[in-house]
Amino acid sequence: MLYRENGQFKTSYRADQQIFPVVQDKVVILGLIAAAFVAVPLLASEYTFRAILIPFLILSMAALGLNILVGYCGQISLGTGAFMAIGAYGAYNFFVRVEGMPLIAALLLGGLCATVVGVLFGIPSLRIKGLYLAVATLAAQFFTDWAFLRIRWFTNDSSSGSVSVAGLNVWGWPVESPAHKYLFCLAFVTLFALMAKNLVRGHIGREWMAMRDMDVAAAVIGIRPVYAKLTAFAVSSFIVGVAGGLWGFIHLGSWEPAAFSVDRSFQLLFMIIIGGLGSIAGSFFGAAFIVLLPIFLDALPSALGIPIDTALASHLTSMVFGALIVFFLIVEPHGIARLWATTREKLRLWPFPH
Amino acid sequence: KEQFFPLLVYRTGPYAPNGTPWANGKQDYIKMINARDGGINGVKLTFEECETGYATDKGVECYERLKGKGASVIDPQATGITFALTDKVPNDKIPLITLGYGLSASQDGGVFKWNFPLMGSYWTAADILIQHIGKKEGGLDKLKGKKIALVYHDSPFGKEPMPLLEERSRTHGFELLKIPVTAPGVEQKSAWLQVRQQRPDYVLLWGWGVMNSTALKEAQATGYPRDKMYGVWWAGAEPDVKDVGEGAKGYNALNLNTSGQQPKVIQDILKFVHDKGQGTGPKDEVGSVLYTRGVIIQAMAIEAVRRAQERFGKGKVMTGEQVRWGLENLALDDKKLATLGLTGVIRPLSTSCQDHMGSTWARIHTWDGSKWNFSSDWYQADEQIIKPMVKAAADKYAGDKKLTRRAPEDCQS
Amino acid sequence: MSNILLNVNGIEVIYNHVILVLKGVSLQVPEGQVVALLGGNGAGKTTTLRAVSNLLAGERGEVTKGSVELRGERIEKLSPAQMVDRGVIQVMEGRHCFAHLTIEENLMTGAYTRRDGKAAVEATLEKVYNYFPRLKTRRTSQAAYTSGGEQQMCAIGRALMANPKMVLLDEPSMGLAPQIVEEVFEIVRDLNQREKVTFLLAEQNTNIALRYADYGYILENGRIVMDGEAKALRENEDVKEFYLGMGGGDRKSFRDVKSYKRRKRWLA
Amino acid sequence: MGFFLETLFGGLMAGMLYSLIALGFVLIFKASGVFNFAQGAMVLFAALAMARFSEWFPKWFGFDNAVLANLLAFIGAMAVMVVVAWVIERWCLSRLVNQEGITLLMATLGISYFMDGFGQTLFGSDIYKIDIGMPKDPIFLFEQTFQGGVLINAEDLYAALIAAALVAALSLFFQKTATGRALRAVADDHQAAQSIGIPLSRIWVIVWSVAGFAALVAGIIWGSKLGVQFSLSQVALKALPVVILGGLTSVPGAIIGGLIIGVGEKLSEVYIGPMLGGGIEIWFAYVLALVFLLFRPQGLFGEKIIDRV
Amino acid sequence: MTHALTARLAPAEAVAAGRDAGSPSPTGTAETSNTNSKGRRIGEVILDVQNISLRFGGVKALTDISFNVREHEVRAIIGPNGAGKSSMLNCINGVYTPQEGQITFRGQTFKHMNSRQVAEMGVARTFQNLALFKGMSVVDNIMTGRNLKMKTNIFQQAIRWGAAEREEVAHREFVEHIIDFLEIQAHRKTPVGRLPYGLQKRVDLGRALAMEPQVLLLDEPMAGMNVEEKQDMCRFILDVNDEFGTTIVLIEHDMGVVMDISDRVVVLDYGKKIGDGAPDDVRANPDVISAYLGTSH
Numbered sequence A: 001m002l003y004r005e006n007g008q009f010k011t012s013y014r015a016d017q018q019i020f021p022v023v024q025d026k027v028v029i030l031g032l033i034a035a036a037f038v039a040v041p042l043l044a045s046e047y048t049f050r051a052i053l054i055p056f057l058i059l060s061m062a063a064l065g066l067n068i069l070v071g072y073c074g075q076i077s078l079g080t081g082a083f084m085a086i087g088a089y090g091a092y093n094f095f096v097r098v099e100g101m102p103l104i105a106a107l108l109l110g111g112l113c114a115t116v117v118g119v120l121f122g123i124p125s126l127r128i129k130g131l132y133l134a135v136a137t138l139a140a141q142f143f144t145d146w147a148f149l150r151i152r153w154f155t156n157d158s159s160s161g162s163v164s165v166a167g168l169n170v171w172g173w174p175v176e177s178p179a180h181k182y183l184f185c186l187a188f189v190t191l192f193a194l195m196a197k198n199l200v201r202g203h204i205g206r207e208w209m210a211m212r213d214m215d216v217a218a219a220v221i222g223i224r225p226v227y228a229k230l231t232a233f234a235v236s237s238f239i240v241g242v243a244g245g246l247w248g249f250i251h252l253g254s255w256e257p258a259a260f261s262v263d264r265s266f267q268l269l270f271m272i273i274i275g276g277l278g279s280i281a282g283s284f285f286g287a288a289f290i291v292l293l294p295i296f297l298d299a300l301p302s303a304l305g306i307p308i309d310t311a312l313a314s315h316l317t318s319m320v321f322g323a324l325i326v327f328f329l330i331v332e333p334h335g336i337a338r339l340w341a342t343t344r345e346k347l348r349l350w351p352f353p354h
Numbered sequence B: 001k002e003q004f005f006p007l008l009v010y011r012t013g014p015y016a017p018n019g020t021p022w023a024n025g026k027q028d029y030i031k032m033i034n035a036r037d038g039g040i041n042g043v044k045l046t047f048e049e050c051e052t053g054y055a056t057d058k059g060v061e062c063y064e065r066l067k068g069k070g071a072s073v074i075d076p077q078a079t080g081i082t083f084a085l086t087d088k089v090p091n092d093k094i095p096l097i098t099l100g101y102g103l104s105a106s107q108d109g110g111v112f113k114w115n116f117p118l119m120g121s122y123w124t125a126a127d128i129l130i131q132h133i134g135k136k137e138g139g140l141d142k143l144k145g146k147k148i149a150l151v152y153h154d155s156p157f158g159k160e161p162m163p164l165l166e167e168r169s170r171t172h173g174f175e176l177l178k179i180p181v182t183a184p185g186v187e188q189k190s191a192w193l194q195v196r197q198q199r200p201d202y203v204l205l206w207g208w209g210v211m212n213s214t215a216l217k218e219a220q221a222t223g224y225p226r227d228k229m230y231g232v233w234w235a236g237a238e239p240d241v242k243d244v245g246e247g248a249k250g251y252n253a254l255n256l257n258t259s260g261q262q263p264k265v266i267q268d269i270l271k272f273v274h275d276k277g278q279g280t281g282p283k284d285e286v287g288s289v290l291y292t293r294g295v296i297i298q299a300m301a302i303e304a305v306r307r308a309q310e311r312f313g314k315g316k317v318m319t320g321e322q323v324r325w326g327l328e329n330l331a332l333d334d335k336k337l338a339t340l341g342l343t344g345v346i347r348p349l350s351t352s353c354q355d356h357m358g359s360t361w362a363r364i365h366t367w368d369g370s371k372w373n374f375s376s377d378w379y380q381a382d383e384q385i386i387k388p389m390v391k392a393a394a395d396k397y398a399g400d401k402k403l404t405r406r407a408p409e410d411c412q413s
Numbered sequence C: 001m002s003n004i005l006l007n008v009n010g011i012e013v014i015y016n017h018v019i020l021v022l023k024g025v026s027l028q029v030p031e032g033q034v035v036a037l038l039g040g041n042g043a044g045k046t047t048t049l050r051a052v053s054n055l056l057a058g059e060r061g062e063v064t065k066g067s068v069e070l071r072g073e074r075i076e077k078l079s080p081a082q083m084v085d086r087g088v089i090q091v092m093e094g095r096h097c098f099a100h101l102t103i104e105e106n107l108m109t110g111a112y113t114r115r116d117g118k119a120a121v122e123a124t125l126e127k128v129y130n131y132f133p134r135l136k137t138r139r140t141s142q143a144a145y146t147s148g149g150e151q152q153m154c155a156i157g158r159a160l161m162a163n164p165k166m167v168l169l170d171e172p173s174m175g176l177a178p179q180i181v182e183e184v185f186e187i188v189r190d191l192n193q194r195e196k197v198t199f200l201l202a203e204q205n206t207n208i209a210l211r212y213a214d215y216g217y218i219l220e221n222g223r224i225v226m227d228g229e230a231k232a233l234r235e236n237e238d239v240k241e242f243y244l245g246m247g248g249g250d251r252k253s254f255r256d257v258k259s260y261k262r263r264k265r266w267l268a
Numbered sequence D: 001m002g003f004f005l006e007t008l009f010g011g012l013m014a015g016m017l018y019s020l021i022a023l024g025f026v027l028i029f030k031a032s033g034v035f036n037f038a039q040g041a042m043v044l045f046a047a048l049a050m051a052r053f054s055e056w057f058p059k060w061f062g063f064d065n066a067v068l069a070n071l072l073a074f075i076g077a078m079a080v081m082v083v084v085a086w087v088i089e090r091w092c093l094s095r096l097v098n099q100e101g102i103t104l105l106m107a108t109l110g111i112s113y114f115m116d117g118f119g120q121t122l123f124g125s126d127i128y129k130i131d132i133g134m135p136k137d138p139i140f141l142f143e144q145t146f147q148g149g150v151l152i153n154a155e156d157l158y159a160a161l162i163a164a165a166l167v168a169a170l171s172l173f174f175q176k177t178a179t180g181r182a183l184r185a186v187a188d189d190h191q192a193a194q195s196i197g198i199p200l201s202r203i204w205v206i207v208w209s210v211a212g213f214a215a216l217v218a219g220i221i222w223g224s225k226l227g228v229q230f231s232l233s234q235v236a237l238k239a240l241p242v243v244i245l246g247g248l249t250s251v252p253g254a255i256i257g258g259l260i261i262g263v264g265e266k267l268s269e270v271y272i273g274p275m276l277g278g279g280i281e282i283w284f285a286y287v288l289a290l291v292f293l294l295f296r297p298q299g300l301f302g303e304k305i306i307d308r309v
Numbered sequence E: 001m002t003h004a005l006t007a008r009l010a011p012a013e014a015v016a017a018g019r020d021a022g023s024p025s026p027t028g029t030a031e032t033s034n035t036n037s038k039g040r041r042i043g044e045v046i047l048d049v050q051n052i053s054l055r056f057g058g059v060k061a062l063t064d065i066s067f068n069v070r071e072h073e074v075r076a077i078i079g080p081n082g083a084g085k086s087s088m089l090n091c092i093n094g095v096y097t098p099q100e101g102q103i104t105f106r107g108q109t110f111k112h113m114n115s116r117q118v119a120e121m122g123v124a125r126t127f128q129n130l131a132l133f134k135g136m137s138v139v140d141n142i143m144t145g146r147n148l149k150m151k152t153n154i155f156q157q158a159i160r161w162g163a164a165e166r167e168e169v170a171h172r173e174f175v176e177h178i179i180d181f182l183e184i185q186a187h188r189k190t191p192v193g194r195l196p197y198g199l200q201k202r203v204d205l206g207r208a209l210a211m212e213p214q215v216l217l218l219d220e221p222m223a224g225m226n227v228e229e230k231q232d233m234c235r236f237i238l239d240v241n242d243e244f245g246t247t248i249v250l251i252e253h254d255m256g257v258v259m260d261i262s263d264r265v266v267v268l269d270y271g272k273k274i275g276d277g278a279p280d281d282v283r284a285n286p287d288v289i290s291a292y293l294g295t296s297h
């Protein structure tokens, strides 16, 4: 009885095209957002903010960006870390080189840098497809790793190649305390998620999906592959770039290229596959799974009071993590978002089995 | 009453073979102090390990987690994590011990109030190596026209010594070749082809983890003489040479601390911990180079607490701020070292508000195919060169971060 | 009736844990007969065949009720390969040729389970080429680059390569030129009569299917709504009107069908 | 000139070592359409098993003969890899029949996490040694012609020969046998392959075992070069450009790709690297592969990517 | 009596809202012509295919094919399997580039065309091997057909509020008419991959219709349907042809359908044209009989 849409008739197409056509969903989501903005800052501990919520939000956002490229447009990319790095270093350079550059502007400009490079690296996608493209995007990854390590200019001539920022504020409001940082990220994420959702349910989103599902047919109905793919690369790298900026500025504060290594790229790809390709909510589910699960598993032995060797614990974590990934894929190859949708469908029918 | 020590370690991942003995040393020392002395003036010591896998983000997560449990001093055990935490610790008021690594500029306590690169930084390390090579050649002036190659881990860790080496190369007129090795360093063929092409007179090895042993194997395979190779102190432990064996014979590396099971502190650990079956790692690894380094790091942390207790109240649990004071006022003279059982293991050390390093001594040891032997006297890094560099770098950092130098009265507290 | 080869007993199939498609389908296929499974789009014909050949798992479907028996043996737990070992092979809807393999390689994979020697396989290959001369001319082309009809022939030929005892044919006529359709059904009859191969065919082309089949089932909405001897079905008024397009006796011109008439639902 | 040759040889031999790992990727992809990201983990796992068995067996069975120990360890490790293949098929692949490539890829990532953890739990995470008596010291050629001669790494030379033999054998297998054809069919369409009676489970166990064998050989060779420890699993990253350059579906492509990448990256690092500050080889390899792909999107020898309406 | 289709496709009042944003009104709905199928006005040549030859390596898919299509007519292409019918359509809409020959469309002559140009000129098609976007719902699939007509830029879409939403609603309205017309209302939100084959064919047609094409190329639209469904499909095709005057090029193997609904028929065999003319003439052509129809027809 939880999920009854009986009696909820759509009288206009506008109503039918809402993000959450079912009232229950809408209420729940709005409630969640409200709670995230109001209740969480009051309740969460510093550890929760800094080690869980902030990384979760930022990585969700990066996953969201990646999902546009991989999940919606079907171009598998393993170079996400690179675009995060470009966003972060781009923002950093604007921030320290331009006197009085506001934080938000710096982050957005960093995202723009990522967009430019993203489009550049997107060009091969017009010819190279699938896994070949995926591996080829690693070129972007390793190239940027190298460039930020080697080219002194990017790091403002820091001798060790690690950079850091300080004195973050938004119109004079300092973004220093964990709660502020959290709210700052949350605002970004909410906004970007909304815009991403708008894009993917608009015609540009359909162009992406059409490219993904069958590019020849898409071309025949008049979709230009160049435009569709490159916009996907652009939008995706922009979001990823801004997320990279947040990761550097807000989460780490000080970073080196290793913060955006190929492991990060893989991690983000895991998130969207586990969460659900081609689903905005999936990006969040995936980020939650990949960020929270290891933390949870790590903390489990000591929380249960089982004294267990650190190395063994972390090997076990890795095993359980791996096994859970496989398990989830077996239960639902299309990710947690789909699993959720199926569950909802069941709830809708409940208590009748079908 | 319990003093809590968070232990950031990596027992898994590419650097596990090096991270594990290090972590074992830290843990065993705590256990030993509890078992032998019942803690510090009656304050029991507790600890919790957190696995970072040498990854910065996991390190930050560990830090945040353990911080909440009452951490008052932390050894991040990785350069990357140190960088990330350097910005966070002033807010949280937790001092960082980065013994022998971290930011070289953080020696300057005037700017880096919370960082303690005790006993040496990469600048002092590089400086000592050049001094040693100069001595071998019969004087630093003989370095003119020589070629010295720096084969380095391509990361901030590997790049940190460069400013100093460049400075020295300018002064003495030797040519400095920089040859990067991409982390983690499993494929170094082209680096060593370059070494073979350039035929440098000496190779400085700035590696960590698998990079070291691979470098030695490649050196062997390209016929580069191992006795012309000098490693930093992170490239001079057993895991680096063990499976190269004979092939690494003649290889030299810096050494911050002695190894072996003779020192009293190690004996105590064996007696109070391992013999009771509470040891952390295998018994025969107790006293290895990195194990002993772990012991020293933990000893420093505990001595800082002890020192702080002397001032803020014996038998009390110290806060981060208080431990920071302790670290800033360490005075480990020969007598003190003797009571700690560290005689001969390290040089005496004393820190101050301005100087967060306390000692810049190190010496060289050489692998004979089955064990490390000392092959030089102690060297001290040249203050004349290092001091101005540290100051300049610290000032730049302060400028970037819009910090002001600590006022003299800040040093009193 | 002669002895029952396949007995489908009240099966229910659910896709993806929620979509109930078959709602208790029962049918029997006697040994050595041609049985047709008829029904509109989405009636569940393909699903029924998948349930028999155990190819549901790949579509995330499962049989939740009822049983399927082959010569009295329960077969729900068998793998598709084991079904082929027992002589039951399915020609899948939508061709499913191996895109990168040539036509001949495609056919040869069909003989994967054969153990009767190279020569016998060669002979079957010749037989298939005889049935479909078109395939012979295209034998070295990659399957993906052949026309739709050629792929359909390839798929049928591939199944025949296994020397099956029973063939589940899913829409064999789709995309084939009229005389080839005729030929395919001639092949069915030929194999059926000479080699005693049993057929269960799902077909939209009711007309031809009923001409060649011995018995027919009509599936609507996941339920069997009618069954009977093919001859009897051909004479049935409803079938005539809705499946043979011959309401009121003669075949109507497609141009003259005026209104969108609602198909009669037996159980709606 | 001497040095150029040296670099060239070095590159060729490094390339052969990459192809050894690339081979594992190609085998599995070709036979099941799965891009196996667990290949690196399999290499590590196999090498760990080999290293530890050669250490344990003499102790357990009380003999003292290095050759025998290595032989038994090899057999033991191979057995372990067959079990691994069986478990993977049983618990993972067979439940993911007919899913999209990316889902399967993700599953192999899950497998790789599991194997990393499991391998180290079982065998430990220290550095272990595999000593199959490979020569460590260099050989010098043409000492009369060039000053200093041309140095060849003897160990690499042997490794390259082993790799070449392995690849030759496997490509024959794929091209010439009915099983080879069935494997390719499975890669194209799981469901259709099932429908004509190709037993997916058996095929997969076979292929993963063969890939496990390739991983074991790679693990032994790399392990005796690097020492057996976690980083071994990361050499897989070096093999990726090789795989795509040669073509995901081509066994000989793995070799040619390996040689091209090996030579390309060594020459670039040695001759261009110093101008750019060094450390360029890793991205250079990928860029090289990318450039080739722009001309041949399916890699040098890969099967043409089919898109047709 | 007004035709059912006209009634259903008549623009609803809500369309007015979307007029300003890229008017999606279907061409030709203005006059509700009562013409029945017999009175269709066949016009000038709209599409002229001249001497097309297409080879794939050694395979000659098409050899020197010429034929034309007149406005408003239903033009069928038939021929045995592998004759080159689908290849012909692929040449027309720019998927394949023929080695020789040219195509004239509404007076403009092309040697090479890319698919986008063709689509912009008003040619839509359906595919033999379903080329639907599997991961998208029915509505979204059909909406992609409207993409050419949707003009808001990416920033407007990101904000959505305002122009983008108005546009979306207006086009959705149009698509809903098509959905009603094809009677797939119940499946609106279903991912197309889950639909039975026959319905997928309908969605494919819907997507092509959404482009409001002048010429509609249909590649075996009725494969895999039973008689009744074919009748429905024929009805759809004829209605589109009648109401919008859309020209239809149809490949079909069901001779009943071809004979009944097409105005002229081209017959291909082994890439060559072996017949062209009115259905009855073609049926009587001995070449066609031996190559294609066989004796039973």
Ligand SMILES: Nc1ncnc2c1ncn2[C@@H]1O[C@H](COP(=O)(O)OP(=O)(O)OP(=O)(O)O)[C@@H](O)[C@H]1O
Binding pocket: C015, C016, C019, C021, C039, C040, C041, C042, C043, C044, C045, C046, C047, C048, C059, C060, C093, C204, E193, E194, E195, E196, E197, E198, E199, E224
């Ligand atoms: N993989 C699937 N997932 C979910 N639903 C499915 C799946 N396959 C089929 N269905 C649903 O099952 C029902 C029956 O489909 P089925 O393919 O068996 O019909 P059919 O009789 O073969 O139709 P057609 O003649 O069009 O092939 C349809 O409503 C379809 O939507």
Ligand SMILES: Nc1ncnc2c1ncn2[C@@H]1O[C@H](COP(=O)(O)OP(=O)(O)OP(=O)(O)O)[C@@H](O)[C@H]1O
Binding pocket: C138, C141, C145, C146, C147, C148, C149, C150, C175, C177, D308, E056, E059, E060, E061, E079, E080, E081, E082, E083, E084, E085, E086, E087, E088, E128
């Ligand atoms: N891309 C291609 N590469 C190679 N050969 C091709 C290609 N496309 C079509 N062919 C060949 O061209 C010939 C004509 O194919 P086409 O698909 O046009 O046939 P068709 O008339 O549509 O047949 P059907 O009725 O079976 O669909 C076939 O023999 C086919 O193998």
Ligand SMILES: [Mg+2]
Binding pocket: C045, C046, C047, C093, C170, E196, E197
């Ligand atoms: Mg069907």
Ligand SMILES: [Mg+2]
Binding pocket: C147, C148, C149, E085, E086, E087, E128, E219
């Ligand atoms: Mg065709």
